[in-house]
Amino acid sequence: MQEPNVNEWLAQAKQDPNAYQCGMYLLHNGTVRETPKAQVRRGMQDAGVVTGLNLSHDDALLAEYIEQAKQLPGIFYVRVWLNSGHLELGDSLMYVLIGGDIRPHVVDALQWLVGNIKDHVVIEQEELA
Numbered sequence: 001m002q003e004p005n006v007n008e009w010l011a012q013a014k015q016d017p018n019a020y021q022c023g024m025y026l027l028h029n030g031t032v033r034e035t036p037k038a039q040v041r042r043g044m045q046d047a048g049v050v051t052g053l054n055l056s057h058d059d060a061l062l063a064e065y066i067e068q069a070k071q072l073p074g075i076f077y078v079r080v081w082l083n084s085g086h087l088e089l090g091d092s093l094m095y096v097l098i099g100g101d102i103r104p105h106v107v108d109a110l111q112w113l114v115g116n117i118k119d120h121v122v123i124e125q126e127e128l129a
Contacts (some may be wrong), residue, residue, distance in 0.1 A: 003092050004081045013099050018076035022099035024106045025077070028114050030093040036126055048128035053087045057122045065121060069098070069113045074105030078113070082122065093122070 006027060013025060033040075038047040062080065069078045077099030083092055096114055100106040 001083050001085065003083075004095055006095065006097075009079060009095070009097055013077050013079065013097060016077055016099075019099075021076040021101060023101050024103055025097060025099045026106045026110050028094070028096040028110055030114070030118075032087050032089050032091050032093060034089055036128060037124070050089065050126045051129045052089070052127040053091075053093075054125040054127070055082075055084050055087055055093060055122060057082045057084060057117075058120075062117065062121045065113060065116045069109055072100075072105070072109045072112065074101040075109045076100055078109075080113070080117070082117070093124075 006029075009027075010025060013019065013022070032050065032053045034050045036047040036050050038044040062082065066078050066080055069075060075098060077097070079097040081095045083094065087093065094114075094117065096110060096117070098106050098110045098113065100109060
């Protein structure tokens with residue numbers, strides 16, 4: 001799947017009708033890492049090493065979360081791209097771009113949206129060695 005060009009994304013965001021409300025844009029690029037989720041999130045040692053990952057997602061649920069993110073305080077721009085299929089180490093899982101009025105609003109919105117995408121929208125199946 002073709003990854004987005006983040007420079008084009010930012011240029012497009014700055015042409016959006018709400019662009020003059022935005023004092024900050026924050027971009028998240030999640031990637032496939034070799035440390036398994038069980039070790040990073042739950043502290044399990046000897047969980048193995050990730051060699052690849054299979055990713056799928058629920059597009060309808062993603063759309064709902066994007067709309068909810070646009071309703072968060074001070075948020076005027078939201079754009080998301082999710083990868084899918086078999087991914088290798090270093091491949092991008094997602095890009096999330098949030099534009100808003102002030103840093104605390106943008107940081108909070110990014111945290112909220114990425115958290116919900118990871119917890120509810122995507123299904124990640126790690127391949128371990």
